[in-house]
Amino acid sequence: MSTQTPTVRGDAYLIVDDHALIREGIVRVFSDTRPQARLFEACNLQQAIQTLQGEHGPSIDTVLLDLNLPDSRGLETLQRIKAVAPDIVVGVVSGTDDDHLAMQCLQQGAAAFVPKHGELDQFVQGISAMACGGIYFPRELLWQVTGRLSAADAPPMVPGVASVRLTQRQGEVLRLLLKGLSNQVISNELGISPETVKLHVSALLRAHKVSSRVHLILACASPHAA
Known part of the structure; x- marks a missing residue:
């Protein structure tokens, strides 16, 4: 101790x-x-x-x-x-x-x-x-969540919120965020500044009408989001 x-x-x-x-x-x-x-x-x-x-x-x-x-x-x-x-x-x-x-x-x-x-x-x-x-x-939970977002030919959209569309960059940030990566790691992966990542994350939270990353994962994993 x-x-x-x-x-x-x-x-x-x-x-x-x-x-x-x-x-x-x-x-x-x-x-x-x-x-x-x-x-x-x-x-x-x-x-x-x-x-x-x-x-x-x-x-x-x-x-x-x-x-x-x-x-x-x-x-x-x-x-x-x-x-x-x-x-x-x-x-x-x-x-x-x-x-x-x-x-x-x-x-x-x-x-x-x-x-x-x-x-x-x-x-x-x-x-x-x-x-x-x-x-x-767990990987299985992440597969369940990200599997709903993996339609490569479909335009990026917020799962369960058909009226809200994501930019390509927001879609990339969302996929990395759902893997549990921090803003700094996402920044390194995408070659953008941490401040830009923070702006994208804030936009994603607003789009899903949630207040945290955990709630975002719950929103993406919920049955009505499929």
Whole structure:
């Protein structure tokens, strides 16, 4: 557990998992991708809540959360964290890659869903995306979402909103955004400035009538958007 003095919110993460090896693995990813980040650890929900409500709580802006802890299981774990800190960013680090559970977590306010199992590269990519300010979801969920946007011959349109059309560049930004990439990575991929990416993202949110990237993914993945 970090013993640094409390500071204002920013670039501080709480890792909540009852398996020490998982916590150690997440710490290693951060050491490679975001070494300046301040990390705190908890092995159960009670300890996590105590940390969020304690002297270091105001400095923590992101929680990496295992849903199944010794003192709480399933979506209730996420709900209790959000009840204590409703404005905090929560990334679920799950023992399953269940798409349905991922969507439930999104609906309960999670900003990312990173499966523990499967390929190591996938786990590292998920944690790295969270560390760099991006979002991350299982490949199957992303295929479900982006599959609805992959009609190469059709003019780019907002899924489910037939009266709104996208420019070619907005369509490119949307596809990369739905892969969980941060504005900086999208900027690098498309060869445009981060400020331009930000303008495109804002336009996409307005077109979908949503207020965040998470809500945009939900809008694109909803059955009536097909």
